[in-house]
Amino acid sequence: MRCVYATENWGVHDERWMLALTEVGFEPVAVSRGTDDEEEFRAKVEAAAFEGGGRAPVLAGPLHTVTHPLIGINTRVVGLSWGYDVPEMADLSWLIHLDALILDSQVNIDTVTNADYPFGRITFLPWGVDLQVFTTTGPKGTIGAIPEGQRIILSLRAHEPKYRITEILDGFAILAADLEDVNLVIGHSGSQSKALREQARHLSVRQRVHFIGTVSENDLPELLRGADCYVSASEVDGTSVTLLQAMACGTPVVVSDIDGNRGWVTEGKTGRLFRTGDAGDLASAIRRSLDETSTADAARALVEREADWHANIARLRPALTGS
Secondary structure, eight states: OEEEEEESSOOHHHHHHHHHHHHTTOEEEEEEOTTOOHHHHHHHHHHHHTGGGOOOOEEEOSIIIIIGGGTTOSSOEEEEOOSSHHHHOSOOGGGGGSSEEEESOHHHHHHHHHTTOOGGGEEEOOOOBOTTTSOSSSOOOOOTTSOTTOEEEEEOSOSSGGGOHHHHHHHHHHHHTTOTTEEEEEEOOOTTHHHHHHHHHHTTOGGGEEEEEOOOGGGHHHHHHTOSEEEEOOSSOSSOHHHHHHHHTTOOEEEEOOHHHHTTOOBTTTBEEEOTTOHHHHHHHHHHHHTOOTHHHHHHHHHHHHOBHHHHGGGHHHHHHOO
16 A cells, blocks of 8 residues: 655654655555745645555644644545644644644643644654664674773764753753763764864863764764763653663663653653753763663563663554555
């Protein structure tokens, strides 16, 4: 069965959804909005959906930039939330025109149902983890510039304001003043990359901060297993895939105390939480995490129970077909 997968710009998560659609029996056709205006994008999606005289269902997200322009297309349109899109929308009333919604967190389910979207048309599908790839056992990655025996704090979010990498640097500077054996490894890139390097120099921790750029999915398990702590200061997450990957690898996690993260991290049980905007609290949370590893087993068990990607994607087919 054909379907259309509509997205904003192509990336690693889009590849995962295309593979997932194939795995559950669809023949997906991808359409990226890119720089197209709403009318151009809508026309491309319609052409793909109606190719050959059929009416293929459409899976489209993020909601505010990709799904919204497709309202009224004469086929089944299913909105795919990217987590951050729901809290960014002031007006949710238009969602009622979607045939179905796929949401990745309980907080976003609560938000849209409070805006009168029917609960019966919602599919809860966390952006899970391939548990055969992200394991607690296996090789541990190293960073060449970090001496053996030093501890690694790992950040892998994009260098954009909403992910608050600047706050991680501030917290690390506080921690590094007391602990001589900690290093901060910052993956990914973005509009703030240059400024982050300048900030590390300004904080006098540049020699202990290592920028490694974008990390391929194939290299992530070893990198996560080699870290002593994974940290995210994001202010916008629904369900963070990288958080789940770290938990699956048995890496202790320290994340911002926001609704999306609280769905996965319970303080002192499956990880550590800190107050967003409080670098001192972040430093304290990392210190607590480095001093114990008791949360790792519970975190892995939670991911096995609720975030098995191959089990969860079975929900895609009924959401798209309506049956």
